[in-house]
Each structure stands twice: as structure tokens, then as C-alpha cells.
Amino acid sequence: MTAESPPARTSGAAVSQAVQDYAKAIYSLQRGAGEPVSTSSLAERLGVSAASASAMVKRLEPLGLVSRRPYRGVQLTDAGERVALAVIRHHRLLELYLADALGMPWDRVHAEAEVLEHAISPELSELIAAKLGNPTHDPHGDPIPTVDGTIEETATVPLAELRAGRTGIFARVSDSDPEMLRYLSERGIAPGDRLEVVERQPFDGPLTVRFTSGEYPLGGGLARMMRVAVDQ
Amino acid sequence: MTAESPPARTSGAAVSQAVQDYAKAIYSLQRGAGEPVSTSSLAERLGVSAASASAMVKRLEPLGLVSRRPYRGVQLTDAGERVALAVIRHHRLLELYLADALGMPWDRVHAEAEVLEHAISPELSELIAAKLGNPTHDPHGDPIPTVDGTIEETATVPLAELRAGRTGIFARVSDSDPEMLRYLSERGIAPGDRLEVVERQPFDGPLTVRFTSGEYPLGGGLARMMRVAVDQ
DNA sequence: GCCAACGATTAGATGCGGCTAACTTACCTG
DNA sequence: CAGGTAAGTTAGCCGCATCTAATCGTTGGC
Numbered sequence: 001m002t003a004e005s006p007p008a009r010t011s012g013a014a015v016s017q018a019v020q021d022y023a024k025a026i027y028s029l030q031r032g033a034g035e036p037v038s039t040s041s042l043a044e045r046l047g048v049s050a051a052s053a054s055a056m057v058k059r060l061e062p063l064g065l066v067s068r069r070p071y072r073g074v075q076l077t078d079a080g081e082r083v084a085l086a087v088i089r090h091h092r093l094l095e096l097y098l099a100d101a102l103g104m105p106w107d108r109v110h111a112e113a114e115v116l117e118h119a120i121s122p123e124l125s126e127l128i129a130a131k132l133g134n135p136t137h138d139p140h141g142d143p144i145p146t147v148d149g150t151i152e153e154t155a156t157v158p159l160a161e162l163r164a165g166r167t168g169i170f171a172r173v174s175d176s177d178p179e180m181l182r183y184l185s186e187r188g189i190a191p192g193d194r195l196e197v198v199e200r201q202p203f204d205g206p207l208t209v210r211f212t213s214g215e216y217p218l219g220g221g222l223a224r225m226m227r228v229a230v231d232q
Numbered sequence: 233m234t235a236e237s238p239p240a241r242t243s244g245a246a247v248s249q250a251v252q253d254y255a256k257a258i259y260s261l262q263r264g265a266g267e268p269v270s271t272s273s274l275a276e277r278l279g280v281s282a283a284s285a286s287a288m289v290k291r292l293e294p295l296g297l298v299s300r301r302p303y304r305g306v307q308l309t310d311a312g313e314r315v316a317l318a319v320i321r322h323h324r325l326l327e328l329y330l331a332d333a334l335g336m337p338w339d340r341v342h343a344e345a346e347v348l349e350h351a352i353s354p355e356l357s358e359l360i361a362a363k364l365g366n367p368t369h370d371p372h373g374d375p376i377p378t379v380d381g382t383i384e385e386t387a388t389v390p391l392a393e394l395r396a397g398r399t400g401i402f403a404r405v406s407d408s409d410p411e412m413l414r415y416l417s418e419r420g421i422a423p424g425d426r427l428e429v430v431e432r433q434p435f436d437g438p439l440t441v442r443f444t445s446g447e448y449p450l451g452g453g454l455a456r457m458m459r460v461a462v463d464q
Numbered sequence: 465g466c467c468a469a470c471g472a473t474t475a476g477a478t479g480c481g482g483c484t485a486a487c488t489t490a491c492c493t494g
Numbered sequence: 495c496a497g498g499t500a501a502g503t504t505a506g507c508c509g510c511a512t513c514t515a516a517t518c519g520t521t522g523g524c
Contacts, residue, residue: 018511039472052512054473059510071472071519101333102359112356119351124344127334250481271502284482286503291480303489303502 015063017118020087021046022056023065026076027084031153036073085145090117090125092138092145097128099139106139106185107178140181141172141191141227157230159197159207160223167196168230170211180222188213195228247295249350252319253278254288255297258308259316263385268305317377322349322357324370324377329360331371338371338417339410372413373404373423373459389462391429391439392455399428400462402443412454420445427460 025045029037043053057074060066065080076084094113098104104112120128126147129135136152137143145151156171170193173184184190189211199208204220218226257277261269275285289306292298297312308316326345330336336344352360358379361367368384369375377383388403402425405416416422421443431440436452450458 016510040470048511049513050472051474051514056511058473098356102356102363104356104359108355112353115351115353116348119347121344121347123340124330124334124336127336131334248480272500280481281483282502283484283504288481290503 015083018056019060019063019065020083020118022053022060023076023080023084024087024091026066026074027081027088030075034075036069036075038073042074082149085149085151086122087117088151089145089147090120092142093125093128093132093135094120095138095140096132096135096144100132107181109139110178110181137191139191140174141170154229156227158224159195159209159218159226159228160204160220162197162200162207162228162230164197164200166230167194168228169193170195170226171229172227174225177225180225183222187211187216189216247315250288251292251295251297252315252350254285254292255308255312255316256319256323258298258306259313259320262307266307268301268307270305274306314381317381317383318354319349320383321377321379322352324374325357325360325364325367326352327370327372328364328367328376332364337414339413341371342410342413369423371423372406373402386461388459390456391427391441391450391458391460392436392452394429394432394439394460394462396429396432398462399426400460401425402427402458403461404459406457409457412457415454419443419448421448 022042025042026037029041029045039050039054039057042057043050046053048056057066057068060074060080061068064077065083066074066076068074091113094116095109098109098112099106129147135144143152143154154171159170162168170189170191172191173180193211193213196210197207198210198215201207206217206219207223208215208217209223254274257274258269261273261277271286271289272282274289275282278285280288289298289300292306292312293300296309297315298306298308300306323345326348327341330341330344331338361379367376375384375386386403391402394400402421402423404423405412425443425445428442429439430442430447433439438449438451439455440447440449441455
């Protein structure tokens with residue numbers, strides 16, 4: 001029954017929930033390639049106006065979380081990346097915990113984790129990690145950053161880009177579309193499954209893909225969201 | 233990775249975290265007696281200035297959560313009480329869950345629950361309740377409101393008010409003082425224990441109390457925070 | 465090589481929840 | 495019952511994170 005929880009602090013600077021969300025969004029937009037992130041893509045990702053994103057990014061700079069070149073885009077600093085990875089670690093541990101320990105449906109854990117990731121203390125986060133046996137991947141196949149902020153990103157390509165005959169491991173899928181998650185889980189398809197592209201129709205047509213659980217035709221939208229660690 | 237979580241809504245009105253905190257604070261200050269709550273006590277409880285509390289209470293009124301008589305105090309409406317009880321339910325379920333399922337030390341669960349109570353969805357709250365077997369009391373002995381907003385308050389008196397020779401059940405203890413919680417748990421004293429006041433020194437002096445785990449001298453501060461369901 | 469179009473930024477406003485300082489009200493004391 | 499004191503309220507401010515509207519930079523097409 002104490003007062004409002006004050007914003008967490010990193011190196012003396014306030015790190016509000018909004019700041020964490022921006023760090024996370026910038027991180028995932030620049031993932032892999034260290035490409036600067038545009039204001040408009042950031043705004044779209046967060047569901048805010050471009051003006052808001054521009055203003056917020058300007059506030060992030062003196063906090064030492066981003067480097068910014070006006071009209072050219074924004075990139076996370078090391079400190080910014082640490083903030084993003086901490087939030088992502090919380091998010092993915094929570095997803096795993098909610099699904100495994102509490103039996104929450106796979107397609108709802110994302111929304112719940114989205115809120116809780118900003119609320120749990122580092123201590124609770126590590127209690128959860130320990131309870132889960134310090135996992136390295138969440139239920140969507142996404143790697144979980146370590147406490148000290150390192151993350152093992154395996155090279156993956158969208159399933160949609162694979163030609164017929166290619167094989168690999170279904171590595172991960174976006175966690176943000178409940179519809180898609182339900183569709184996949186109903187068919188017994190999960191990250192870690194081995195797959196082979198059996199056939200590929202031209203003009204962004206459906207792919208026929210063989211999984212352990214069977215052979216399915218997958219539309220272009222779905223195939224772009226599913227990422228594969230290709231053999232060799 | 234969606235935008236900020238918007239404030240939850242009840243009957244069309246926004247119920248922000250601050251609003252929830254005020255509802256909870258008013259509820260516990262007027263607990264038992266339906267006495268109106270003064271601005272200053274509310275401000276002190278929440279750690280804000282009296283001006284802030286006054287302004288906030290004025291905002292609560294058009295939301296239909298409180299009835300207010302200027303200069304005379306504030307009381308929760310039925311709707312306000314429902315908000316408070318929902319938050320309290322979340323809080324106490326979380327305390328129990330954090331301690332039982334995750335092994336978080338008893339003296340830290342309060343602070344964690346204080347933050348999480350505003351973040352968990354009703355759905356997660358009920359998953360947790362089910363996992364715990366729909367408990368009726370939290371680890372501090374506080375009753376847990378039901379989903380539909382009823383709460384069983386048993387009549388208790390502060391241990392400090394008992395004369396020598398009185399017996400009863402140690403019913404509950406404030407959950408907000410980690411120091412005290414640690415002290416009690418180190419001595420194996422927990423809500424539910426039977427106790428007898430062996431001796432009472434005058435002038436707010438220490439009480440000697442016999443518990444199942446042994447006999448202890450308890451100072452006035454502690455004895456005022458511990459509440460007892462007295463026999464008969 | 466100019467300029468239109470589009471993306472980015474600035475300007476100015478809003479709502480929330482907090483603050484201090486100044487002023488009212490209620491009530492108690494003499 | 496007058497007046498002082500303590501509690502409560504109002505006034506005016508701030509910072510955060512958002513918005514719309516207007517302006518500015520960059521760049522590609524002609």
C-alpha cells in the first residue's frame with residue numbers, strides 16, 4: 001500500500017515503461033543488421049504518431065540509450081541494448097512460465113507478458129528463470145537473453161523464401177499474432193520441428209511443407225512470419 | 233510489442249493504477265467502520281501531499297467510485313469498493329503465489345505484489361487462484377475477497393490491547409513491514425497460531441506471549457500490528 | 465538540376481498525477 | 495461567541511507521453 005511505483009533507474013536515469021517499450025521496439029526493428037531505425041517504422045510498431053516517436057526518441061538520447069541522426073534514423077547504444085535485452089528476457093521468461101507453469105493458452109501469453117514484463121522485479125525474474133531451469137528459448141522459439149545481456153541469435157530466413165526441396169528446423173514465429181499461433185498449435189506445429197518444403201507455387205502462392213506432424217499448405221502471410229534455420 | 237497498455241475500464245470509466253491505489257487506500261482506511269476517510273490520512277497512507285490527495289479524490293467522484301463531502305471526508309461507493317476488492321484480491325493471491333509457488337521470501341512478496349496487482353489480467357488472476365486451490369486467506373492471515381467482491385472480515389483486535397490471560401488465534405499482521413515479517417518468521421510465528429498473553433507490563437511495556445513455537449516478549453510496536461481473534 | 469512528394473521534426477495543446485503556496489473552512493479554546 | 499489553529503481546498507505550476515497541424519529536409523523523377 002505504498003505510493004506509485006517510481007520508474008526504475010539505470011545509471012541514474014529514469015527508465016519508464018514507455019522508455020522500455022521504445023528500447024525494445026528499436027532493438028527488434030534493427031535486429032541482425034545494425035541498420036538505423038526510421039521514425040515512421042518505430043511509430044508504426046508502437047502504434048503512436050510519428051510526432052510522438054520523434055519526440056520520445058529525442059528524450060532517449062540524453063539518457064544515453066540511443067544515438068540519433070535527425071532525418072536519418074536512430075540506433076541503440078550499448079546501454080540501450082542492455083535495457084532492451086533485459087525487457088526481452090523478462091518477456092520471454094514470462095511467456096514460458098505462463099504457458100508451462102500456469103497452463104495459459106499459447107496464444108494469450110504474449111499480451112499478458114507484454115504488461116508484466118515492465119512490472120516484475122529482477123529478483124522475481126530470476127526466481128522464474130530458476131524455476132524453469134534457466135531456459136534458453138521461449139515457446140515461440142525465440143532465444144532468451146542472459147542476465148548479463150548476451151543473446152544467441154541463430155541465422156534464420158523466412159519460410160516464404162525457401163525453394164522446394166530445402167530442409168531445416170522451424171526456429172521461431174512471431175509471438176504477436178494470436179490467430180496464427182492458434183492455427184499452428186492446432187496442427188501440432190511448434191518451434192524445433194524439422195521441416196521440408198515440398199512444393200512452392202509461384203507468385204507468392206502457397207507453400208506445401210512437410211512437418212513431423214504432417215504435410216500442410218501454408219499461405220504467403222503465414223510463411224513470411226515463420227522463420228527457419230536452414231540446413232547447411 | 234503493442235503500444236502502452238491502456239488503463240483498464242470499469243463501466244466506461246478509466247481506472248488507472250493511481251485510481252486503483254486510491255480505492256485500495258480508502259478501503260483499508262475505512263475498513264470495518266464505514267467512517268469517512270480524511271484527506272490527510274489518505275495522503276499520508278499514499279505518500280503524497282494533501283493537495284494531491286484532495287485533487288485525486290475530486291477526480292474519483294465523477295467516476296462514481298467515491299462520495300465526498302468537502303472538508304468532511306470521503307467514502308467508497310459500491311463501485312469503488314468493487315474496484316478496491318478486485319485489487320486486494322489480486323494482491324493477496326499474488327502474495328500467496330509468490331511465497332508458495334516461487335519460494336520468494338515472505339518479507340519481499342508484499343512489495344512485488346504491490347506492483348503486479350495492477351498489471352495482471354483477471355484471467356491470470358483466476359489461473360493463479362485455481363493453481364492455489366482457491367484460497368481464502370493470504371500468508372499474513374488476511375482474507376482474500378472473492379471474484380464477485382465479497383470478503384469475510386473476522387473481528388480482530390490488536391494484540392497490544394489484550395490483558396494477561398487472554399487467549400486467541402493470531403489472525404493477521406500488516407504485510408507492509410519487511411523487518412517485522414522477518415522477525416516473526418524467524419521465530420516460527422505465523423497467522424493461524426494459537427496464543428496466550430502470559431504477562432503484560434504497564435505503560436506500553438512489552439507483552440510476554442506464548443505461541444505454539446515458544447514464549448516471546450513482544451514490544452509495543454509489534455503488538456499493535458499483530459491482530460488476534462480473541463476466544464469467545 | 466529543380467522541385468514535388470514524402471518522411472521527419474517542431475509547435476502548441478491535452479490529460480494525468482504530482483508539487484508548493486496561498487487561501488478557506490471547521491472547530492476548539494478562552 | 496470571537497478568534498486562532500489545523501485541516502482541507504484552490505490556484506498555478508511541472509514532467510511525461512501523447513495528439514494534430516504546420517513546417518522543414520531529403521531525395522527521386524523529370
